[in-house]
Amino acid sequence: MRDQIEKILPLVSKPARYIGNELNSIHKPHEDKIRIALSYPDNYEIGMSNLGLQILYHILNQKADIVAERFYAPWPDMEDKMKASGIPLFSLESWTPVKDFDIIGFSVQNELTYTNLLNMIALAGLPLMSKDRKDGQPIIIAGGACTNNPEPLADFVDAFVVGDGEEVILEIADTYKRYIPGKPVDGAHARHLLLSALSNIPGVYVPGHNKFNNVKRRIVDDINTIDYPAAPIVPFIEIIHDRAMVEIMRGCPRRCKFCQAGAVNKPVRLMKPERIVELGKKLAANTGFEELSLVSLSSSDHPKLGQAAEELIKALSPKRISLSLPSLRADTLDENTARQMTAVRSSGFTIAPEAGTQRLRDHICKDLTEEKILGSIRSAAAGGANRIKLYFMIGLPTETQDDLEGIVDLAYKIIKEAKSSNPRSKITVNVSTFIPKKGTAFENEKMISLKETLQKQQFLKDTLKHRSIDLKWHDPMMSQIEGVFATGGKEAGKILLRAYELGCRFDNWSEYFNREKWETAIATHTDKI
Amino acid sequence: MQRIRIKYKKELKFIGHLDMVRLWERALRRTDLPSAYSEGFNPRQKLSFGPPLPLGFTSDCEYLDIYLERWTNPLAVKDQLNDVLPPGIEITEAVNVFLAKASLTAEIRTAAYTTKALGDLNSRIKDILGSKEIVVKRKDKELNIRPMIREIAQNGDTLAVAVQCDNFGSLKAQELIGLFGNAADPSFKRIALY
Numbered sequence: 048m049r050d051q052i053e054k055i056l057p058l059v060s061k062p063a064r065y066i067g068n069e070l071n072s073i074h075k076p077h078e079d080k081i082r083i084a085l086s087y088p089d090n091y092e093i094g095m096s097n098l099g100l101q102i103l104y105h106i107l108n109q110k111a112d113i114v115a116e117r118f119y120a121p122w123p124d125m126e127d128k129m130k131a132s133g134i135p136l137f138s139l140e141s142w143t144p145v146k147d148f149d150i151i152g153f154s155v156q157n158e159l160t161y162t163n164l165l166n167m168i169a170l171a172g173l174p175l176m177s178k179d180r181k182d183g184q185p186i187i188i189a190g191g192a193c194t195n196n197p198e199p200l201a202d203f204v205d206a207f208v209v210g211d212g213e214e215v216i217l218e219i220a221d222t223y224k225r226y227i228p229g230k231p232v233d234g235a236h237a238r239h240l241l242l243s244a245l246s247n248i249p250g251v252y253v254p255g256h257n258k259f260n261n262v263k264r265r266i267v268d269d270i271n272t273i274d275y276p277a278a279p280i281v282p283f284i285e286i287i288h289d290r291a292m293v294e295i296m297r298g299c300p301r302r303c304k305f306c307q308a309g310a311v312n313k314p315v316r317l318m319k320p321e322r323i324v325e326l327g328k329k330l331a332a333n334t335g336f337e338e339l340s341l342v343s344l345s346s347s348d349h350p351k352l353g354q355a356a357e358e359l360i361k362a363l364s365p366k367r368i369s370l371s372l373p374s375l376r377a378d379t380l381d382e383n384t385a386r387q388m389t390a391v392r393s394s395g396f397t398i399a400p401e402a403g404t405q406r407l408r409d410h411i412c413k414d415l416t417e418e419k420i421l422g423s424i425r426s427a428a429a430g431g432a433n434r435i436k437l438y439f440m441i442g443l444p445t446e447t448q449d450d451l452e453g454i455v456d457l458a459y460k461i462i463k464e465a466k467s468s469n470p471r472s473k474i475t476v477n478v479s480t481f482i483p484k485k486g487t488a489f490e491n492e493k494m495i496s497l498k499e500t501l502q503k504q505q506f507l508k509d510t511l512k513h514r515s516i517d518l519k520w521h522d523p524m525m526s527q528i529e530g531v532f533a534t535g536g537k538e539a540g541k542i543l544l545r546a547y548e549l550g551c552r553f554d555n556w557s558e559y560f561n562r563e564k565w566e567t568a569i570a571t572h573t574d575k576i
Numbered sequence: 577m578q579r580i581r582i583k584y585k586k587e588l589k590f591i592g593h594l595d596m597v598r599l600w601e602r603a604l605r606r607t608d609l610p611s612a613y614s615e616g617f618n619p620r621q622k623l624s625f626g627p628p629l630p631l632g633f634t635s636d637c638e639y640l641d642i643y644l645e646r647w648t649n650p651l652a653v654k655d656q657l658n659d660v661l662p663p664g665i666e667i668t669e670a671v672n673v674f675l676a677k678a679s680l681t682a683e684i685r686t687a688a689y690t691t692k693a694l695g696d697l698n699s700r701i702k703d704i705l706g707s708k709e710i711v712v713k714r715k716d717k718e719l720n721i722r723p724m725i726r727e728i729a730q731n732g733d734t735l736a737v738a739v740q741c742d743n744f745g746s747l748k749a750q751e752l753i754g755l756f757g758n759a760a761d762p763s764f765k766r767i768a769l770y
Contacts, residue, residue, distance in 0.1 A: 057632050057762065062590040070662040281602060283591045283662075335602030335660070366605050367619045431617075 048134060049142055055128040063284045064091035065125065067117075067139030070281040071333065073104070074140050075114040081220050083107055083115045084138050084148040084185070088155060088163035089555065094119035095280070096288035098342065099191065100154050103216055105276035113220055116140040116148075120163045123552065123559065126170065136170040145171040149223060151185045152216070155193035155200070158532035159525060159554040164189075165203060165547040175544070177205050177254070182238045186245075188219065194252070195311055196485045199532045199539035201254040206245050209252055210265035211297070213273050218248050270297050270316045275326055278333035288340070290371070291330035295323050295352070296343035303401070304411045305443065307484035308344050320351040320358075327359045331368055338369050346372040396427035399438035402446075403453025410445055412488075417457065421464045428468035435465055435474040441503045442481040442495035451503060454478070455510045462515055475517045478507060480526035484533050494530045497523055524562045525554065531569065542572045577612055578644045579677070580653050583669040586635045588662075589763060593628035599665070600640060606660040609653060612643040626680040626769060627687065627741050630749030635766035639680050641673070686726060687741035688768040689752065692761040693733050701728045704755060712751050721751055735760050741769065 056062040085104055087094030094100070100117070107115035116138035121129060129136075136145045145151060151171075153164060165175055168187065174180050177187070190208035193200060197207045208215050226241040246256035250265030267273060279291070297316045299309035318326075327339050339359065346352060352372075360370055400420055402408045408415055424435065439454050458476050465472035480500050483492040495503070500523035511518050531539050546568035553559035591599070601621050604611050613619040626639035642653070654670035661667070677683075704710065710722045724740035724747045735756070739747040753762045 056590060063592075063595070066588075066590055068588075068663060281662075283588070283595050283599065285595070285598070332606060335605035337601065337605070366611075367613055368605070 048137070048144070051132045051134050052137070052142060055125075055132055055134070059125045059128055060122060061091075061284060064119070064122065065139065066283075067142075069283055071278045072117075072140060072280050073108045073115070075108065077114055077141070077143070080112055080114045081150070081223055082143075082148040083113060083150045083152060083220065084118055084145050085115055085152045086118050086145075086154070086167065088153055088160040088167055089120055089157075089553070090122055091119045091282075092284070092286040093555075095282050095286045097154055097156070098288075098292050098294060099212065101276050101279045102273065102294075103152070103212055105279070106213060106274050107216060107220070109274060110217070110220070112224070116143065118145055118167075120167055120553070121170070126166075129170070135172040136167060146173050146185065148185050149227070150219065151187045153187070153189045153204075154191045155189045156191045157555065158193070158529040159560075161193075161200065161532060161543050162547045162551045162554055164200070165543065166552055168203065175547075176202055178202075180205070180238070182236055184238075186223070186238075186241065192307065195307055196533055196535070197252060197254075197259060198536045199543055201537060202540045202544075205242060205253065207252040207254075207259075208265070209250050209259075209262050211267040212265075213267050215248060215250050215265050219245060219251070222248060264311070266313075267297070268316070270294070271319055271322050277326060277329040279330070281334045281336070289336070290338035290340050291327075291334050291336040292340045292342045293323055293326045293330065294318070294343060295341045295346060295355070296349050299344035300348050301345055301414065302412050304488040305401070305440065305481060305484070306344075307487050310484075310488070311486045312344070317349060317351070320355040323351075323355040324358045324362070327355075328362055331363055331366070337367070338371055339363060340371045340373055342373050395434035395436060396424075396432035397436040397438070398423060400457060401438065401440050402443060402450055403439065403455070403457050404450050407443060407446060407450045407453070411443055417460070420457070421460060424461050424464045425468055428465045428472055431469075433465075433469050433472045435461065435472060437461065437474060437476045439476065439478050440481045441478055441507075442500065444481075444489055444492045451506055452510075454507065458511055458516055459513065462513060466515070473515045473517065475519060476507075476511060477519050477521075478504065479521040480523060482526065482530045482533050490534075494527075494534070497527050500526065522557065522560065524565060525560060528554065528565055528569075538572055542568050545571050577675060578647050579673050579675050580642050580644065580648075580650050581669075581671050581673045581680075582640045582642060582654070582657075582667055584638050584640065584665060584667045586629060586638050586665055588664040589632050589634050592631045593625070596629075597623070597625065599662070600642075603657055603660050604642065607656040609642075609648060609656055610645040612645050624679055627684060627746065629766060630764075632762065633689070633749065633764045633766060636668075637766060637768055639684075639769060641680060681743060684769045685740070685742045686738050686768075686770050687746070687766060688727075688736065688738040688770075689764040690734055690736045690767050691764040693730050693735040693756075694759050694761060697730045697735060697756065697759055700756065700759060701730060704728060710755075712754070714748075721747060725755075736767075737764075738768075 085100050087097050087100055104115050107113045118136060118138045137143060138145060155164060168175055173184055187205045188208060189200060189204045190212045194207045194209045222244050226244055227237050242253050243256050245251050246253035249263055252259045252262045295318045298312040298314055300315050301309055303309060331339060356370060398420060400415055401413045402411060462474050483489050483494055504520050507518060531542060546565055549564040549568055551561055551564050600623060604621055612622045614622060622643035624641040629635050629638060650670040650672050654667045658667050705728060707722060709720045711718050712721050724745060727738040729736050
């Protein structure tokens with residue numbers, strides 16, 4: 048197989064996606080070990096940006112009796128070549144066929160990766176449906192945001208990890224060791240017994256063995272105790288989040304009613320500032336990344352952020368390493384912090400008003416006033432940030448025409464404010480469509496239809512015209528599909544299977560997203576859209 | 577300021593030039609070497625590279641000049657960097673050069689490559705060297721690449737080729753491969769730059 052892979056690599060785009068051997072990747076012999084293949088169902092650049100997988104990769108490989116390797120979705124050109132040469136999906140570290148692993152673990156964060164998940168099971172050479180997989184074939188596990196509503200995937204995935212994976216994953220490996228040392232117990236199906244045993248682990252949902260509603264979410268009480276990867280893999284090619292990351296907080300103190308991550312990840316857990324600084328320094332030394340990001344759902348809400356950031360900036364600036372935050376809360380950002388954050392590299396500034404009027408912001412519990420928004424824009428622009436990104440949602444519960452006009456008004460006020468501090472300021476207005484996600488206060492609200500979405504987007508396109516404002520919107524059909532899987536049950540799994548059979552792949556990618564095929568798949572099973 | 581010229585081997589044939597730039601910047605940041613940085617909003621290490629190696633090729637002789645703020649023994653530079661480089665990249669030489677010395681791309685004229693010959697190429701070599709014109713298409717223009725070909729020789733199953741590689745023109749990887757078609761392994765190795 049090695050020769051065959053080497054033969055096709057020169058013929059595909061970005062062959063470095065498939066060669067492994069990056070700095071800090073871990074290579075262990077497979078003999079007498081539990082073999083776990085970790086994956087994210089999208090391409091290398093997206094998958095490698097997922098911090099959770101890097102944490103699990105590290106934790107698993109720390110164990111002497113476990114070897115964890117990675118694989119991602121091959122890009123369509125690679126998929127074609129692999130199929131033509133009969134090469135099954137393989138791991139990056141040892142180019143071992145994925146089907147030869149004991150456990151396959153997918154991090155599934157986004158509904159638009161679901162067809163890739165199915166495709167990858169098929170490319171591995173495994174039966175798509177859980178019920179068709181046999182003893183001796185790997186157990187397929189999924190974790191991440193998909194477990195907030197797992198039923199659409201329940202026919203294809205053997206077990207779901209609900210909540211934080213750091214502890215559960217080792218318990219799963221232990222259980223595997225006890226049940227499958229190669230010998231079926233008393234003629235019973237080893238696989239069946241294993242799945243049944245997995246369903247007894249707190250936080251694990253095994254369709255057909257336990258009820259999702261009875262599964263208690265797993266939580267790591269103290270995130271300071273996590274065996275955090277201080278030497279994560281440094282990719283050869285540029286990935287989406289091409290930087291070192293310290294997860295400084297899990298959960299979010301805000302109570303925005305639409306936000307699923309904030310609603311389900313409870314309680315808020317903080318990393319101690321000493322640990323943030325220690326990890327930040329180690330990461331910088333072990334990776335050489337030019338940027339260190341202090342990540343969480345709302346990093347500027349970390350009460351000791353300023354202290355940690357100040358120390359890290361001091362330690363990292365001799366090597367011109369910049370410090371960044373992924374999600375700045377406008378009202379907590381003072382001018383001083385803004386200036387520090389841009390001390391090394393001029394960076395953009397992001398703020399998410401979500402709604403255009405105070406009334407709607409109050410309704411969704413987005414604790415942000417126009418005064419605060421404009422104040423933080425002033426600070427950011429004065430601090431050197433000239434690219435400002437705004438995030439809004441359309442279709443929020445109770446939204447009226449006034450709220451849409453509010454988005455336009457606010458965008459104009461923001462560009463005026465930014466330009467008065469920095470004439471070169473540009474803003475991007477990102478508009479997405481509200482989806483009533485499970486676990487949130489809005490889970491029983493309705494999602495607007497495709498037609499309504501198009502109308503509202505058209506209004507913004509017609510009204511928000513300014514040479515320094517760039518309007519971007521989420522594809523309305525993609526949002527509808529996300530809605531189908533975020534809210535649907537088992538029947539949504541049938542839509543998924545149909546879409547996969549029709550050839551849907553990489554639905555996150557506009558060049559591959561195929562609206563007609565999705566319409567067909569949905570029409571087969573529902574008249575909802 | 578000190579300028580150190582590094583010569584290195586590269587076995588990673590699928591890592592392109594821009595990725596190599598980032599790889600060297602990150603490798604330097606993993607050491608304690610006193611890198612010199614550019615001024616401005618986006619300070620970057622001062623590095624100066626030789627001619628990019630085509631994707632799909634390996635090399636025994638890539639060059640890179642690095643600039644340091646304080647004098648450092650070039651041997652220490654070599655050792656420190658070799659300790660933090662990913663497998664597949666190895667420094668074979670590091671020497672001190674004058675700050676005023678011409679840039680690598682200004683100095684280098686020729687690139688020499690070897691690959692595996694898949695059969696007897698002597699008549700093909702004679703044809704190439706005997707012809708006045710070998711015309712290829714570059715975008716919409718036609719170009720005679722014959723003047724860029726300096727030497728070709730076969731020794732056993734090794735094919736060696738020396739071609740122009742400078743600021744006035746360089747033979748592209750596809751053109752080099754195309755000279756021999758299926759008669760040579762398309763995965764060339766750069767063995768010298770001069």
